[in-house]
Amino acid sequence: MGGFDHGPAEDRTFQPAHISARNARYGLVLFLIYLAFYAGFVLINTFRPQWMDVVPAAGVNLAIWYGFALIVVALLLALVYGHLCRGRAGDEEVPGSSPSGPATEAKP
Amino acid sequence: MSHSTSPLSVAVFAVFVFITLGLSFYLGRRTRGAKGYFAAGGQIPWFVNGVAFAGDYLSAASFLGICGMIAFYGYDGFLYSIGYLAGWVVALFVVAEPLRRLGKYTFADALDARFQSRGIKLAAAISTLAVSIFYLIPQMVGAGVLIQPLLGLPHWAGVVIVGAVVVIIVVTAGMASTTWVQFLKGSLLLIFSTILTILILNRGFRVNDDPAALEPQTVVQTASGEHLVNGSATGQLRPVGDVVKLPGDVKETGPVGPLEFFSVINQSEIVLWSSSTKTDEQGTKTITYQPEVTPGEEVLRPGKSPTFRGLRGDAIYPKIDFLSLMLALFCGTASLPHILIRYYTVKDETAARKSTVVGIATIGFFYVLTLYMGLGAMTSGAIDVSDTNMAAPLLARTFGEALFAVISAIAFTTVLGTVAGLIVASSGAVVHDLISAVSVKPFTDHEKVRLGKIAAACVGVVAIILGILFQNFNVSFLVGWAFSVAASANLPALVMLLFWKRTTWQGITAAILVGMASSLAWILLSGESFSKIYGLPAENALVPFSQPGIVTIPLGFIVLVLVSLVTQPKR
Numbered sequence: 001m002g003g004f005d006h007g008p009a010e011d012r013t014f015q016p017a018h019i020s021a022r023n024a025r026y027g028l029v030l031f032l033i034y035l036a037f038y039a040g041f042v043l044i045n046t047f048r049p050q051w052m053d054v055v056p057a058a059g060v061n062l063a064i065w066y067g068f069a070l071i072v073v074a075l076l077l078a079l080v081y082g083h084l085c086r087g088r089a090g091d092e093e094v095p096g097s098s099p100s101g102p103a104t105e106a107k108p
Numbered sequence: 109m110s111h112s113t114s115p116l117s118v119a120v121f122a123v124f125v126f127i128t129l130g131l132s133f134y135l136g137r138r139t140r141g142a143k144g145y146f147a148a149g150g151q152i153p154w155f156v157n158g159v160a161f162a163g164d165y166l167s168a169a170s171f172l173g174i175c176g177m178i179a180f181y182g183y184d185g186f187l188y189s190i191g192y193l194a195g196w197v198v199a200l201f202v203v204a205e206p207l208r209r210l211g212k213y214t215f216a217d218a219l220d221a222r223f224q225s226r227g228i229k230l231a232a233a234i235s236t237l238a239v240s241i242f243y244l245i246p247q248m249v250g251a252g253v254l255i256q257p258l259l260g261l262p263h264w265a266g267v268v269i270v271g272a273v274v275v276i277i278v279v280t281a282g283m284a285s286t287t288w289v290q291f292l293k294g295s296l297l298l299i300f301s302t303i304l305t306i307l308i309l310n311r312g313f314r315v316n317d318d319p320a321a322l323e324p325q326t327v328v329q330t331a332s333g334e335h336l337v338n339g340s341a342t343g344q345l346r347p348v349g350d351v352v353k354l355p356g357d358v359k360e361t362g363p364v365g366p367l368e369f370f371s372v373i374n375q376s377e378i379v380l381w382s383s384s385t386k387t388d389e390q391g392t393k394t395i396t397y398q399p400e401v402t403p404g405e406e407v408l409r410p411g412k413s414p415t416f417r418g419l420r421g422d423a424i425y426p427k428i429d430f431l432s433l434m435l436a437l438f439c440g441t442a443s444l445p446h447i448l449i450r451y452y453t454v455k456d457e458t459a460a461r462k463s464t465v466v467g468i469a470t471i472g473f474f475y476v477l478t479l480y481m482g483l484g485a486m487t488s489g490a491i492d493v494s495d496t497n498m499a500a501p502l503l504a505r506t507f508g509e510a511l512f513a514v515i516s517a518i519a520f521t522t523v524l525g526t527v528a529g530l531i532v533a534s535s536g537a538v539v540h541d542l543i544s545a546v547s548v549k550p551f552t553d554h555e556k557v558r559l560g561k562i563a564a565a566c567v568g569v570v571a572i573i574l575g576i577l578f579q580n581f582n583v584s585f586l587v588g589w590a591f592s593v594a595a596s597a598n599l600p601a602l603v604m605l606l607f608w609k610r611t612t613w614q615g616i617t618a619a620i621l622v623g624m625a626s627s628l629a630w631i632l633l634s635g636e637s638f639s640k641i642y643g644l645p646a647e648n649a650l651v652p653f654s655q656p657g658i659v660t661i662p663l664g665f666i667v668l669v670l671v672s673l674v675t676q677p678k679r
Contacts, residue, residue: 020205020206020209020457023205023457023461024205024206024606026201027200027201027202027205028201028202030197030201031197031198031201031202034194034197034201035197038194038197038438041190042430042431042434045187045410045419045430046419046427046430046431047427049409049410049411049419049420052409052410053405053409055374058367058368058371059367059368059370059371059374059375060367060370060371060374061370061374061405061408061409063183063408063409063410064183064186064370064408064479067183067186067187067189067190067479068476070190070193070194071189071190071193071472071475071476072472074193074194074196074197074468074472075465075468075469075472077197077201078197078200078464078465078468078469079465081200081201081461081465082461082462082465085458085461
């Protein structure tokens, strides 16, 4: 079974820097969307907890609808992120040992 | 309440341990070199890694603690589920890809990729060890709690068994065996939690109209050592968890749908229990368990538990405490060292991203199930009024001894998987960061692996000792510590390294040390520590609320920015 063999890793390949930067931008936007949704939940519970008692549909209160929605939206945004970041033509990987991260500076 | 040991439980438990150890020895023969030992060679398939994320993350606090809290107080336990899951969004969108790109073995690798600073390595290693130890203690205590009803052994024996098995898992094949044990555990936890939820929905609800269901219960311990339960030396606590009124005054509902489940509870009346302890002048200690008939709509809204009761009041500090906890849960996941090192077990950034999506799907699905399992336990008529942690296994027992045996054994592997991940993270931090920061000569691959195994065994022994010493400690309290310390110490450094070009090695080192020290100090000076550790009145606390995150996470960012600004390299 291939997945069970755990010898030393081969040389790594890295995404080109512009792909990493693009993915980071997507991530930041989606993060902010979710942050707003999560903050809404936390702030309602903190300062207007009685709103959570409202029963908007199916005999189920807002506390449960909002809680489930936070879990489902996390998954949906994760799938959107995965879709946006998928490999496209011109996204070739760059072999080598120097990651496309921040440039190395002199050590102290 | 006594929990009888069944041969079936012992047999299932033994099979689980045998499979786990067999897998570890098999993988141990295939693991080569430091990369193989500490990061499974970076060759774990992304789907397996995603499920292993769930196996790593869904600890005893998630399975036993959250289900127990929901079973005793309703919706409040689900707030933890939401916070724990939301933290994965930070992990996926902010941390996953850069971490995989920059690091190799430990979380410090990524922080240090730009600077090669011993200061960063040392600070990150200390932070990793501090967070891992805080996280290890509740897992070990949880193991002891489980072993008592499962095998009839004392608490210390459970802690020693878990410690010994985990050390064998880690020493044989390191991250490889740890990953596959976590994959196994994550898969089983999801499958059997789903089965349990289907059975709960299929059973529906039934009214218990026995008047005894509403009688208080007592445990009396006299100074002379006499032990009376409900007034009798041979008495037992009655199992609790009763519905006393259903919508339409029916006696039972029959099977219910997933949404109808909540709708029925919302219109029912359920018996919840509170406890109080008194010690008289003769030294006789009396614990009284008091029933309270509670409208279902109160069960399904936040603010019923002692932890979150302040949400329904006007005082400001309990509200800030809640905000602080939810911030720490949101920021903490992406800062936990044993979660972060899992990104090094896959081959590239794409695999890291995909495995996090799988992790979010599996963990999110499990947390939805916690609400059904917790509320199912609350209405099962089978829970132990003196032990919140046993709610999920005891719920399973109402569906038969076989399910109880399997769920208990899964709960045990839940502890194994998380503890193994923590020990790998700790041993990696010791070898790659701590020792390499103070050592003058580089180590060979073989020496690193040998040192890693020795470090794993040492951390395992420390975990066993702490698990025994902290036997009576509130486990969820300690998990909260770990999240707060991780978020305060690690997140500012990780985020600013990725998004602020003027970050310096001095800024990162200072942020880690200040974030860690300030969050620890805040916790130790809080009312919760005063009452639970020092036995002093909570009013004497030196800080106004218990959860430090809302103060110490921003403090970490501020320290990093200020120190970086004054230590900019001259150009």
